[in-house]
Amino acid sequence: MPLNRLLILLCALLFCLATMPAxxxxxxxxxxxxxxxxxxxxxxxxxxxxxxISQLNFAGNKHFNERKLRDLFGxxxxxxxxxxxxxxxxxxxxxxxxxxxxxFALISPPxxxxxxxxxxxxxxxxxxxxGKRLRIGNFSLIGNSLFSQPKILREFGxxxxxxxxxxxxxxxxxxxxxxxxxxxxxxxxxxxxxxxxLPATASINFALQIREGAKVQINKIKVSGLQKTKTDVVLRExxxxxxxxxxxxxxDQSYHRLRNLGYFHxxxxxxxxxxxxxxxxxxxxxxxxxxxxxxxxVLGYAPPVEGSDSVPRLTGVVEVRETNLLGTGRDIxxxxxxxxHKALHIGYKEPWILGKPIxxxxxxxxxxxxxxxxxxxxxxxxxxxSGRTKFGRFYESEVALGYKRIHFGGITSPVPGPFSSAPxxxxxxxxxxxxxxxxxxxxxxxxxxxxxxSVAVELSRSEFKLRKVWLDLQQYxxxxxxxxxxxxxxxxxxxxxxxxxTELFYLGGATTLRGYDEDWFSGPRRAHxxxxxxxxxxxxxxxxxxxxxxxxxxxxRPSVFDKLRVGYGFGARLESKSGxxxxxxxxxxxxxxxxxxxxxxxxxxx
Numbered sequence: 218m219p220l221n222r223l224l225i226l227l228c229a230l231l232f233c234l235a236t237m238p239a240x241x242x243x244x245x246x247x248x249x250x251x252x253x254x255x256x257x258x259x260x261x262x263x264x265x266x267x268x269x270i271s272q273l274n275f276a277g278n279k280h281f282n283e284r285k286l287r288d289l290f291g292x293x294x295x296x297x298x299x300x301x302x303x304x305x306x307x308x309x310x311x312x313x314x315x316x317x318x319x320x321f322a323l324i325s326p327p328x329x330x331x332x333x334x335x336x337x338x339x340x341x342x343x344x345x346x347x348g349k350r351l352r353i354g355n356f357s358l359i360g361n362s363l364f365s366q367p368k369i370l371r372e373f374g375x376x377x378x379x380x381x382x383x384x385x386x387x388x389x390x391x392x393x394x395x396x397x398x399x400x401x402x403x404x405x406x407x408x409x410x411x412x413x414x415l416p417a418t419a420s421i422n423f424a425l426q427i428r429e430g431a432k433v434q435i436n437k438i439k440v441s442g443l444q445k446t447k448t449d450v451v452l453r454e455x456x457x458x459x460x461x462x463x464x465x466x467x468x469d470q471s472y473h474r475l476r477n478l479g480y481f482h483x484x485x486x487x488x489x490x491x492x493x494x495x496x497x498x499x500x501x502x503x504x505x506x507x508x509x510x511x512x513x514x515v516l517g518y519a520p521p522v523e524g525s526d527s528v529p530r531l532t533g534v535v536e537v538r539e540t541n542l543l544g545t546g547r548d549i550x551x552x553x554x555x556x557x558h559k560a561l562h563i564g565y566k567e568p569w570i571l572g573k574p575i576x577x578x579x580x581x582x583x584x585x586x587x588x589x590x591x592x593x594x595x596x597x598x599x600x601x602x603s604g605r606t607k608f609g610r611f612y613e614s615e616v617a618l619g620y621k622r623i624h625f626g627g628i629t630s631p632v633p634g635p636f637s638s639a640p641x642x643x644x645x646x647x648x649x650x651x652x653x654x655x656x657x658x659x660x661x662x663x664x665x666x667x668x669x670x671s672v673a674v675e676l677s678r679s680e681f682k683l684r685k686v687w688l689d690l691q692q693y694x695x696x697x698x699x700x701x702x703x704x705x706x707x708x709x710x711x712x713x714x715x716x717x718x719t720e721l722f723y724l725g726g727a728t729t730l731r732g733y734d735e736d737w738f739s740g741p742r743r744a745h746x747x748x749x750x751x752x753x754x755x756x757x758x759x760x761x762x763x764x765x766x767x768x769x770x771x772x773x774r775p776s777v778f779d780k781l782r783v784g785y786g787f788g789a790r791l792e793s794k795s796g797x798x799x800x801x802x803x804x805x806x807x808x809x810x811x812x813x814x815x816x817x818x819x820x821x822x823x
Contacts, residue, residue: 268303280347280350310345328343353376353378373393408426410425433498434463434492434497434498436460445509446546450546451475473610481504483505484504511537514536536550536553558585562582581599584596614653617648617650621648626642655671657669663758664701671688701759722739724739724745729765731785732808738779742778745768761789764783800818
């Protein structure tokens, strides 16, 4: 069969497809003779030669541009097509039109021009008659008793006169199903039925047949796969309880909570099983436990300053942490840091006080730091107790009471500066800190969507009377599959007279401004932003590029920011059940490619 005859036959076939009703189960003809004819036609098409379509041009199209139509067809300039592939390509074009409501669209007989070369090359010019786009006419509901028609139609979201599309219809049906599932009816069935297809007005009338089903209760809750964690530790974290009516919001929240506890390496996404009767269902969390103990070491390397006698600078961090001590959910950690700042921190958290979602914590820390400008030293010793609780789906609040003993100054330096001739000062600080956090990240270790926002305020008295504020915003967007944009905005400010160096905000290093020395800049106010483009390599693994921006205010002029610092680079984070390795390579703006700062993080799980 010549290609020209093939395409004419194809157009007739597509015209029949285009004039069929918008739903797959309407207007199908299953006669034996047509099945035999289709089979013979397919065999005949498959026996034809291959063609190289050198040019594929469309005319008459407005809804889709020519590039989109070629993509739908699957056209590539150097690809060779069988006759069946050509048929399928044009079927995809019309299917896309039908999905967007152009059910009267058709492709007129194309112009086929052979190109005489050593192989059968052709140029195809196609005219598309899109027709009128289908609009929604009258629609009705059948079988609903739990919710009124106005409430369901509001949830449905489609209105008379609106352009019709299959996608919008499916999304509307999903919203109605979710409404029912949030009120105990997860087995609701909704079937759309066309009542009229009106070519004259390009409109469609349809009805939604609703079969509500039985109201369902949670008759049993199970957790399988536990080896270390106690069952009651898991059950207290999830909002689903035995004898509750089914609520999809609580199911989703339970999965979110389990995933972000940090106790499990994997959780089976399907949490539901059939119950003992039609009106019951079983909540079954199938988990694989993770090693929740961590021994982490971080090494930072900065090359010597070019043109000086300085030596390479090293910073180090060692942290030991157990977030599920003896399977009880208790958290204990020890943190040590060297460099310009030498820090020691020991903390403990006791969860679920008196059976309530309240966590009490206690911490002790020591800090000793040296100024990079005048070599003066500052020290502090601190202790705190805190209480934290979760409420709502994403919210957490915390109150902390703190005590610090601080001394600083006591050096005379020829270098001008705010502490160049300051006497030694000592004092204490009693503080109260209030923090509110909203966390909707889908997964705390490697989020792909959601956000985490936190705001905190500290008031202090005694010898040092300070007010401090922190604001942290983190947002995650998915661009393409396994590609994420992570944006973080951070701000902090302190007000008071004679602010101790230990109470300033520091900038530079692995967690704030990569490409610069650790904690190199300081001031009473700080602002910095981090932008990462991540390529996900696994559940807990990624490679990324980053740009960091930040600045601090001058110590003697707290309202004036220093110049904006920019760092950029790349990194990787690879994690398994047995440990973690993370590498960042950051450059300060203006540095050569070999002047970067390296941060290596190694961790072992136990």
